[in-house]
Amino acid sequence: GENVEQHPSTLSVQEGDSAVIKCTYSDSASNYFPWYKQELGKGPQLIIDIRSNVGEKKDQRIAVTLNKTAKHFSLHITETQPEDSAVYFCAASLNFNKFYFGSGTKLNVKP
Amino acid sequence: DVKVTQSSRYLVKRTGEKVFLECVQDMDHENMFWYRQDPGLGLRLIYFSYDVKMKEKGDIPEGYSVSREKKERFSLILESASTNQTSMYLCASSPTGVKNYGYTFGSGTRLTVV
Numbered sequence: 001g002e003n004v005e006q007h008p009s010t011l012s013v014q015e016g017d018s019a020v021i022k023c024t025y026s027d028s029a030s031n032y033f034p035w036y037k038q039e040l041g042k043g044p045q046l047i048i049d050i051r052s053n054v055g056e057k058k059d060q061r062i063a064v065t066l067n068k069t070a071k072h073f074s075l076h077i078t079e080t081q082p083e084d085s086a087v088y089f090c091a092a093s094l095n096f097n098k099f100y101f102g103s104g105t106k107l108n109v110k111p
Numbered sequence: 112d113v114k115v116t117q118s119s120r121y122l123v124k125r126t127g128e129k130v131f132l133e134c135v136q137d138m139d140h141e142n143m144f145w146y147r148q149d150p151g152l153g154l155r156l157i158y159f160s161y162d163v164k165m166k167e168k169g170d171i172p173e174g175y176s177v178s179r180e181k182k183e184r185f186s187l188i189l190e191s192a193s194t195n196q197t198s199m200y201l202c203a204s205s206p207t208g209v210k211n212y213g214y215t216f217g218s219g220t221r222l223t224v225v
Contacts, residue, residue, distance in 0.1 A: 001170070004153075006153070009151070032213070034213045034214075036214075036216075041218070042218055042219075043115070043201055043203075043216030043217050043218045043219050044154075044201070044214075044216045045216070046212070046213050046214070046215075049212070049213055089153060089154065093213075098144075098156060098159065098169070099144075099156075099213070099214060100156075101146075101153045101154040101155075102153055103151055103152060103153040104153050
């Protein structure tokens with residue numbers, strides 16, 4: 001099956017700096033790559049996603065890039081704010097069937 | 112506001128008990144999933160269902176079973192709870208077809224087996 005690796009496991013940045021989280025996947029057939037944000041005491045929430053026919057997608061301060069050849073994708077958060085502090089998960093899926101998740105990145109944004 | 116609702120936020124059960132975790136969604140989604148979340152391991156799929164009365168094993172089904180008698184409800188059953196099943200359990204649902212946009216998660220049930 002699919003294997004998704006995520007780095008780093010923890011990331012600490014100063015407010016206003018950028019944060020980058022990277023994931024690699026093993027199954028070249030995977031074609032959907034969502035990112036989830038999990039705040040304390042809550043379930044993960046979808047924040048951005050990308051499909052395999054697109055190389056980059058932006059939504060305000062958040063962007064995701066996909067390199068199909070290298071089988072890796074990244075989450076970029078610019079101008080970080082304290083409310084961005086959370087655990088972030090990447091995932092990979094084939095045709096929206098089972099999602100395979102990375103191990104998570106705990107982001108701490110220091111005021 | 113669409114929702115996936117898990118019946119309990121916190122549960123404490125004794126070793127050997129039969130445990131039921133309930134999940135209900137109000138979005139008319141076809142697909143439902145149960146994951147467990149452990150530090151450093153991310154989310155691991157236990158069971159999933161693409162339709163009523165249908166179930167498939169995920170990556171870690173041992174010690175668990177599921178039931179889906181109605182489209183909106185997906186139950187996870189721990190037949191005989193053990194301490195290594197202490198974890199956060201997350202339910203999720205998703206639609207099928209062209210309207211698919213990925214999972215909607217519940218808030219989770221933190222289960223402690225003593």
